[in-house]
Amino acid sequence: MTLAVRIDKVTKTYASATGGIFAVEEVSLDIEEGEFVALLGPSGCGKSTLLMMMAGLVTKSGGTIQIGTTKVEGPYTNLGIVFQEANLLDWRTVMKNVMLQIEIRGLDPTPYRQRANELLRMVGLEGYENRHPYELSGGMQQRVSICRALLHDPPLLLMDEPFGALDALTRDQLNLDIQDIWMASKKTVLFVTHSISEAVLLADRVIVMTPRPGKIGAVIPIDLPRPRQLGTRETPAFGAYAKRIRGMFEEWGVLRQHGETGEVKP
Numbered sequence: 237m238t239l240a241v242r243i244d245k246v247t248k249t250y251a252s253a254t255g256g257i258f259a260v261e262e263v264s265l266d267i268e269e270g271e272f273v274a275l276l277g278p279s280g281c282g283k284s285t286l287l288m289m290m291a292g293l294v295t296k297s298g299g300t301i302q303i304g305t306t307k308v309e310g311p312y313t314n315l316g317i318v319f320q321e322a323n324l325l326d327w328r329t330v331m332k333n334v335m336l337q338i339e340i341r342g343l344d345p346t347p348y349r350q351r352a353n354e355l356l357r358m359v360g361l362e363g364y365e366n367r368h369p370y371e372l373s374g375g376m377q378q379r380v381s382i383c384r385a386l387l388h389d390p391p392l393l394l395m396d397e398p399f400g401a402l403d404a405l406t407r408d409q410l411n412l413d414i415q416d417i418w419m420a421s422k423k424t425v426l427f428v429t430h431s432i433s434e435a436v437l438l439a440d441r442v443i444v445m446t447p448r449p450g451k452i453g454a455v456i457p458i459d460l461p462r463p464r465q466l467g468t469r470e471t472p473a474f475g476a477y478a479k480r481i482r483g484m485f486e487e488w489g490v491l492r493q494h495g496e497t498g499e500v501k502p
């Protein structure tokens with residue numbers, strides 16, 4: 237097994253007018269090449285901060301992050317990122333939005349056009365190459381942004397609540413699609429989500445984060461056969477994983493039973 241990512245005792249405190257905001261506390265995590273890891277935690281626990289520190293777009297307050305053989309000290313570009321919003325440029329066609337990845341990197345576009353076509357076909361957007369984002373549904377736009385993130389064939393894909401803005405059925409479909417893409421490409425994926433069931437359905441390991449300052453509360457390997465289907469969610473084994481994680485959030489006061497009043501415990 238080769239290590240794709242090593243996060244070692246990473247912390248982050250943001251400066252603010254009223255004092256520091258302690259966002260991430262001593263997170264250490266190793267991710268193997270080709271692994272699908274879900275980062276699950278309540279709002280504000282520092283998930284996006286951790287992702288941005290991996291991409292070198294937010295400076296760490298302490299600790300080290302190594303991706304492959306590189307220590308991340310500034311913007312790190314040998315990865316793809318997908319955000320909650322597709323962030324497409326409305327005046328560019330679908331194809332030109334995907335190719336933006338190559339333009340920004342100053343690479344010769346010629347060899348990437350065919351790959352862009354292949355990726356668009358893989359996500360079911362063949363025939364939409366010359367459409368504009370405003371002609372597409374939210375789910376289709378998010379598919380375009382996934383193609384853009386994969387075009388330069390990065391070994392690591394960071395996804396920050398990529399399906400959080402989609403309706404439930406589209407989200408279900410994209411869960412299956414991202415599993416297919418991952419199984420075909422064997423990329424290393426770090427997938428941020430608020431959804432217990434999305435995390436269990438997709439991941440090899442679920443990293444459960446505590447409320448802010450976010451630290452790792454539990455690491456749960458998900459031993460369910462692949463490819464997982466939507467019906468996997470109705471199996472007893474799946475239910476047991478989901479219940480165990482829900483229990484942690486209840487214990488931390490992130491979720492409360494009906495009738496309970498509680499304070500959030502760190």
Ligand SMILES: Nc1ncnc2c1ncn2[C@@H]1O[C@H](COP(=O)(O)OP(=O)(O)OP(=O)(O)O)[C@@H](O)[C@H]1O
Nearest residue numbers: 250252257259278279280281282283284285286448
């Ligand atoms: N640029 C910033 N300046 C100051 N504080 C920040 C900044 N960015 C994030 N924070 C704070 O750091 C904490 C963690 O934020 P972060 O966005 O990483 O959380 P998150 O887990 O991604 O939340 P969500 O699930 O809602 O997206 C929050 O309390 C947030 O207010």
Ligand SMILES: [Mg+2]
Nearest residue numbers: 283284285396
């Ligand atoms: Mg976030």
